[in-house]
Amino acid sequence: MTSPQAEAVIDLDAYRANIAALAACAPGAELLAVVKAEAYGHGMLPCAKAAREAGASWLGVATVEEALALRAGGDTGNVLCWLASPGADYDAAIDADIEVTASSAEQLAEILTTAAPTSMRPKVQLKVDTGLSRNGAFGEQWTQLVAAAASAQSAGTVEITGVWSHFACADEPDHPANDAQEQAFRTAVDELAAAGVAPALRHLSNSAATMTRPSAHFDLVRVGIASYGINPDRTMEHDVELTPVMTLQGRLAAVKRVPAGTSVSYGQTWSTDRETTLGLVPLGYADGIPRNATNRSEAAFGGERVPVVGTICMDQIIVDLGDLSAQRGDLVTVFGPGTSGEPTADDWAIAAGTIAYEVVCRLSSRVERTYRGER
Ligand SMILES: Cc1ncc(COP(=O)(O)O)c(C=O)c1O
Structure with missing residues (x-):
């Protein structure tokens, strides 16, 4: 498969x-x-x-x-x-x-x-x-x-x-x-x-x-x-142990090495300040990624936080991988439980000026759901 x-x-x-x-x-x-x-x-x-x-x-x-x-x-x-x-x-x-x-x-x-x-x-x-x-x-x-x-x-x-x-x-x-x-x-x-x-x-x-x-x-x-697994309000205190259930991830569709001064995505809202590696993740606002998190959010690659750079597009986002070694097909985690270095849905909510309820609910049907722990 x-x-x-x-x-x-x-x-x-x-x-x-x-x-x-x-x-x-x-x-x-x-x-x-x-x-x-x-x-x-x-x-x-x-x-x-x-x-x-x-x-x-x-x-x-x-x-x-x-x-x-x-x-x-x-x-x-x-x-x-x-x-x-x-x-x-x-x-x-x-x-x-x-x-x-x-x-x-x-x-x-x-x-x-x-x-x-x-x-x-x-x-x-x-x-x-x-x-x-x-x-x-x-x-x-x-x-x-x-x-x-x-x-x-x-x-x-x-x-x-x-x-x-x-x-x-x-x-x-x-x-x-x-x-x-x-x-x-x-x-x-x-x-x-x-x-x-x-x-x-x-x-x-x-x-x-x-x-x-x-x-x-x-x-x-x-x-x-x-x-x-999401706190109803990010500041609400309680002693219930909750684990976020959803991890959103994509496999790099393109990887490229670019020089300093390279502008990224529509409107050229972000440019590289050094030679770096850009990775293209096949998830965009048509999948539910909030566009107004543009230039304010992060993802995780190999357990490390990487910034999501340039305007969020309909089908894709771009991550700045720096000098990390990456290949097409490698996994990028957009958000998850937050236990392996990745941002949470709530981190994305903060970046987008919304609540985590909306971040998970808005995920469109194009994103395949795969289930772990089915009985
Ligand atoms: C009538 C009703 N009950 C319960 C809930 C669950 O609320 P929560 O997701 O904050 O637990 C909802 C969600 O909006 C609701 O509409």
Whole structure:
């Protein structure tokens, strides 16, 4: 088998170990592994399978389509999805025993209408907006959703299985919004219970709250970024041992020795100040390398840091290898766990003025994912 010229190597042993470490933070709760957006760029189906192997009793995705793709890929466990505009394929979701989220009475009505002709009773979780102002019912909308859910439950047309919300600032554990959101969530759950609806699953915590806020673990925690070995915020302190799961690497497509004063790449934004060796790595912004990290990032070659020089192109980047001996086909690591001298996804995020979530998620489908530790 020929080796790919560029690949993201996904370490499933690390992924399973991260999930186990996160589950240990919340021993009284179930764990939902968030595998939306192709498992944050790591590949949804292999990660979903590994998450189950690591004991995740739930998988979470944004869209109905993603949830259906999990079923098509053979997953038969609990799946929750949470983002749907009118016209979503609830029918298929309900038939596939996927749990859907209602963020308003109107959305609950749409789910129930769609479900009516099918044989299965829809399993619906209710989302309350406790301060993120994204999805979820807010204020009077919540009161309406509670009433609608109570009446559908009495009519036997729905099974309300969960109630949940999402933090805005959990990656800043001391932020006052966290206490306020947790309190708002408790109030919302009480309001629901007072209407006679007491679902078994109450959940609020993402990775950051799973690691730092036991009071918000409730019945289930939803872990995304930390399961991929990335700290939710680069400054956030915790004592959970996480290992980055993705290593992005490419094989040199060209190597050349050039004199001092040679300009490199579009716009001639960088020039050599000495005779040096340039290496061409077949990864560019079409693969997800952030172009605005131009002249600000590094890679690793043979365990040594080398600067990425000149404007980042659509399909390629150039590294300044100095006097290192290099040949076409040699491996350059763009980012990885950081344990062998290579930068991390977060180093690239700093260079690009973004967060590591975006660095891994934006990796395009052209980059082959190869898996280590498959069972
Ligand atoms: C609803 C929901 N829950 C949980 C998560 C996981 O968050 P994190 O990746 O910070 O753990 C996400 C991700 O954005 C989300 O949208």
